Amino acid sequence: MKLPHKGFLLQQLSQVPSYWDYQLIPLALTEYQVQGLYWINHFSIALDELAAAGLINRISERIDDGTAIASGRLLFEYSLSRFGRQRMHDTGLLPEGVE
Amino acid sequence: MASAELNAALHRHYLRNQRWGFFWALCTAVLWGAWYIPGTAVWYEEPFISIDQNDHGLRLAATAVMTWIHAIMVLLFLLLWNGMLGKIADFGRTIVRFRRISKWYALASLCGGPMAIFGSYMAMGYVGPVFAAITSLFYPVVGALLARLWYQEKISASAALGMAIIIMGGVVIYGPALFGEADFRDNYAWLGYLGGVMAAVGWGAEGAVAARAMDVSDPDVGIQCRFSFECLFWGLLVLPLIYLLTELPLGSLIWVMITDKMILIWMLLASIAHAYCYTAFYKSFSLIGVGRGEAIGNLHGVFAVLFVMAFTLQLPAWYFLVGLTLTVIGSFVMFREPAESVAELREAET
Numbered sequence: 281m282k283l284p285h286k287g288f289l290l291q292q293l294s295q296v297p298s299y300w301d302y303q304l305i306p307l308a309l310t311e312y313q314v315q316g317l318y319w320i321n322h323f324s325i326a327l328d329e330l331a332a333a334g335l336i337n338r339i340s341e342r343i344d345d346g347t348a349i350a351s352g353r354l355l356f357e358y359s360l361s362r363f364g365r366q367r368m369h370d371t372g373l374l375p376e377g378v379e
Numbered sequence: 380m381a382s383a384e385l386n387a388a389l390h391r392h393y394l395r396n397q398r399w400g401f402f403w404a405l406c407t408a409v410l411w412g413a414w415y416i417p418g419t420a421v422w423y424e425e426p427f428i429s430i431d432q433n434d435h436g437l438r439l440a441a442t443a444v445m446t447w448i449h450a451i452m453v454l455l456f457l458l459l460w461n462g463m464l465g466k467i468a469d470f471g472r473t474i475v476r477f478r479r480i481s482k483w484y485a486l487a488s489l490c491g492g493p494m495a496i497f498g499s500y501m502a503m504g505y506v507g508p509v510f511a512a513i514t515s516l517f518y519p520v521v522g523a524l525l526a527r528l529w530y531q532e533k534i535s536a537s538a539a540l541g542m543a544i545i546i547m548g549g550v551v552i553y554g555p556a557l558f559g560e561a562d563f564r565d566n567y568a569w570l571g572y573l574g575g576v577m578a579a580v581g582w583g584a585e586g587a588v589a590a591r592a593m594d595v596s597d598p599d600v601g602i603q604c605r606f607s608f609e610c611l612f613w614g615l616l617v618l619p620l621i622y623l624l625t626e627l628p629l630g631s632l633i634w635v636m637i638t639d640k641m642i643l644i645w646m647l648l649a650s651i652a653h654a655y656c657y658t659a660f661y662k663s664f665s666l667i668g669v670g671r672g673e674a675i676g677n678l679h680g681v682f683a684v685l686f687v688m689a690f691t692l693q694l695p696a697w698y699f700l701v702g703l704t705l706t707v708i709g710s711f712v713m714f715r716e717p718a719e720s721v722a723e724l725r726e727a728e729t
Contacts (some may be wrong), residue, residue: 284473284480286595314465326597328396329665332724333594343388354388371595372479 282311286326287373290335290360294368298339298359301327302348320349327358335364393718400666401714403659404675410656412682416690417648421445424642426635435504440627442500445646446492447613448636452650453657454610457603460658470600474607483592484604485612491585492609493617498577505571512680514575516549519677521583523670529587532668532724541713542674548705549680551698586669589661598661605657668724671713681706 283291285308292307293299305323309315330336336358344353360368368374421427430437461467474481495515502511519542526532593601622629636642663672681703684695 281475282472284476284596284600285469286597287472290595312468319465329593329598332396332666332668333590334724335594341385341389343385354392367594370479372476373595 283373285312285323286330287371288312289323289326289330290364290368290373293336293358293360294365294374298357300348300355300357302344302355304358305349327356330364331356331358334361335367337361390718396666397714397716397718400663400672401675401710403663404667404672405678406659407656407663407672407676408678409682410652410659411676411679412684412686414649414652414656415683416686417645417652421642421645421649424639424645426632436625436627438504439500440621440625440629441632442496443613443617443621444629444632444636446496447610447618448633449646449650449653450492450606450609450613452646453654454603454606456651456654457599457606457658460654461599461603464599466597466599469597470603473596473600474604480592480596481604481608483588484601485608487585487589487592488605488609488612490581490588491605492612495578495581495585498574498581501574502571502578503574505574506568507571510571510575511578513550513554515578515582516546516677516680517579518582519670519673520546521580522586522673523583525584525587526590526669530591532670533720534670535716535720537716538671538674538713541709541711542670544709544712545674545677545706546709548702548707548709549677550702551705552680552684552702554698583673586660586664586673590664590669593661593665598665599658602657602661605661606654674713675710678706678710 282288288308288311289304292304301324304327305320308323309319312319327336331338337360338356339359340357342355344351344355348355365374427441430441432438458467461470474484477485495518499511499515502514523532523534523539523542527534589601589605592604596604618629621627636646660672660676663675667675684699687693688695
């Protein structure tokens with residue numbers, strides 16, 4: 281069975297040093313076979329919530345010049361925080377022994 | 380120039396999130412206040428109105444049946460909500476992970492359902508409704524403290540001050556009536572005081588416990604998990620136990636609740652209000668934190684009085700206006716926090 285949305289976003293971030301939202305969100309759209317601005321915004325909000333809760337960090341930001349999602353849109357680069365990794369262990373999103 | 384544009388965009392982004400967070404918390408307060416009208420009206424229908432005040436067993440059984448049917452109806456409205464948002468599949472993916480994720484929603488349902496509602500009922504029955512309302516106003520303190528101690532949620536000075544002013548406002552609204560209600564010679568009054576504590580701790584803990592699961596799950600999905608567990612808890616544990624251990628007329632209570640037209644209308648209205656009140660409640664936690672979400676949700680005291688006023692055309696006493704002013708001031712004190720500080724709710728290490 282697939283992971284819950286936030287679990288998937290966290291798991292993707294655990295495998296790389298960082299992801300820009302415009303790189304990460306298309307992975308989620310493919311995983312859950314959805315498309316359109318509604319779902320792009322849905323996953324953006326999920327990333328906002330994860331950042332507010334301290335599970336992921338915003339490490340840089342820039343304004344979309346029209347090549348990523350939409351011109352003028354604020355884009356964020358995220359990385360998993362130490363707390364996020366710990367919470368992934370707590371919730372079984374990272375197997376035992378995997379750092 | 381580019382940097383100034385970026386900073387302005389960032390500020391707008393955080394401001395938008397903060398506003399949505401407070402908007403959801405305010406929706407919670409309005410719908411919670413509205414819920415008291417159908418929630419109280421149902422007690423004025425037969426057979427509930429005829430239950431003797433001293434027949435505690437029957438009153439508790441009626442409350443249990445009412446809460447169960449209420450939880451089922453709330454769950455149906457949440458299914459509709461998540462169906463429209465396309466989140467039913469995510470609900471399935473979340474609830475099946477019981478051992479690691481959804482157990483926290485099960486615990487939240489125990490805190491908010493049986494513990495807080497039952498406690499509130501004890502407080503109402505053994506001391507009085509005003510005492511029950513006042514004690515429940517302290518739940519944001521419990522929620523904020525738990526969130527602070529358990530996972531380092533940041534409580535800024537202005538958030539704490541706003542919270543204190545809102546609670547003070549609530550006490551002013553209900554306080555004067557408490558003097559006419561409390562009877563310290565009553566031997567069973569301690570049960571009511573214990574119930575008051577249970578309500579404050581139960582609702583406060585619910586926010587903190589649910590937020591633990593919302594770290595890795597969607598708030599809309601989370602609230603549906605919470606009510607699924609509440610339905611199971613009442614339907615598979617509490618009601619069967621009451622049925623086996625007592626001779627209370629559970630069957631006829633359930634039958635009248637699902638066949639009487641007026642009771643059904645009140646229950647439907649209460650369930651709509653409660654379903655979306657709780658949805659807004661959980662959504663606010665992930666944007667502005669448990670402490671702020673619960674404190675703004677506390678404005679339900681004001682809205683309850685306003686709705687009662689609208690339906691009964693009885694003007695509230697002067698001290699209500701003092702309490703109203705205090706709660707509104709408290710909300711603005713909290714809202715004046717910089718949006719950037721609300722964007723990071725916890726003191727997490729990088």
